[in-house]
Amino acid sequence: MNLQHRIDLLVQLGKYIRNNEEGWIDAKEKATRENAWFISEFIDSSAKAVADIYLDENSLRDIARKYQIPETTQAPKTIGIVMAGNIPMVGFHDWLCVFLTGHNSLIKFSSKDNVLLKHLLSKLYEWEITMQNMTGSAELLKNCNAYIATGSDNTARYFEYYFNKYPSLIRRNRTSVAVLEGNESDAELSALADDIHLYFGLGCRNVTKLYVPEGYDFIPLLGSMKKYNYFFDHNKYKNNYDYQLAIQLLNNQQYMTNGSIMLIEHPSLFSPISQLNFEYYRDKNALVSELHDNNSVQCIVGRDWISFGNAQRPGWEDYADGVNTMKFLQGLQ
Structure with missing residues (x-):
């Protein structure tokens, strides 16, 4: 799947979220039933930010140009992603970076947030069957070339132990x-x-x-x-x-x-x-x-830093822990 095709699919996904189609409504209701912290107001807030900021066509093209993502990725790597589940769709950006760069991802979903992202991926599978070759999920992330893992300070120590032989981006409590x-x-x-x-x-x-x-x-x-x-x-x-x-x-x-x-x-x-x-x-x-x-x-x-009301609206390149995920992926050999 070339870069243009990937961007087209991401733009289509943004429209699907914004249009609030029936399948998406059902997925949000299910997510609320399975995790009481995910009330509808906050799911919609997170989804709107994903659609408007991350899946904007101009933003995607700007990022692709900035990082000189080739039209076809030669020898793509498989990236294991351990996702957090503290807020709705918090792991989406990690997957997005991997997908946009043309690498493959193997995801371990958080038990607290395993409905919304799975549903969005199912829509991508529906629109493009070869998506299944680029994104999958598993409980144990084996045979990956690199890892991105998010957790507490305690789980980060386990991640460092298990993934120490591989390139890894490990995030802690912040x-x-x-x-x-x-x-x-x-x-x-x-x-x-x-x-x-x-x-x-x-x-x-x-x-x-x-x-x-x-x-x-x-x-x-x-x-x-x-x-x-x-x-x-x-x-x-x-x-x-x-x-x-x-x-x-x-x-x-x-x-x-x-x-x-x-x-x-x-x-x-x-x-x-x-x-x-x-x-x-x-x-x-x-x-x-x-x-x-x-x-x-x-x-x-504060007045001299992130303006009031915008803490939970990170831009495309407001990377978690201040570590540039795109550069990390680009550095994989």
Whole structure:
């Protein structure tokens, strides 16, 4: 399958998602039944980003030109992909990079997200039968030439052990932060609420910690996040909130809440579901320098960095962990 054919199929897939055809509707409903964290609103949000950003024809052609992808890939490699499942379709971009470059992929789907991508691949198989020669799935990824694996810090150690004889791109735990100045507008705070709450805060690009100036007034921020109070209708989320609240009460710890999310002063970048950590800063430049050097930080949200509301809309080349997947694939011999 040549480059032009692959791009045509990807563009067709984007149209299929945007048209919200019956088969896609059924797949989304099934995904929600199998994983309660995948509510329809968040599936649609992720799917829209995939269709509009990754499967845009002009973007695909620009990427193909930038990386000088040949019309026909000589001696394609087989890439094993271990996909995450924390948010809907989170592994799509890894597969897309492999497919666009003309390599073959063997996918181990996450048990948390094994409906949506399988359905999209089935549509590609339907439109082009030879797709089955380029993309398959397996529980054990054997006889691959290289690997891309995403998991926790703990599973990353296992990946490094099992894949150490092969070229590999292994991703670990990451999260995102926001640096506030204290004079953000209502619109900026509302957008920040999206960066915090989208996908229930389960993505590596979700803001899980705030850095605020001393004397910061939290009341406007807490008010801006009330639009997500409907999370309390979600049993899994409410159970997490009740559990975290109980911990704070038992430990006699101070907290702030708007009724659906708690703000806790805590040094950790990572916060559990329904909790948002914060820390005061004095020297913003020193803080940002420290954050840029921290390998656990996926992105920084703020006026001088990723704009409020765009943390969960990564561009085509906003690669996870900051490692260029296309260059990795191009470097395979």
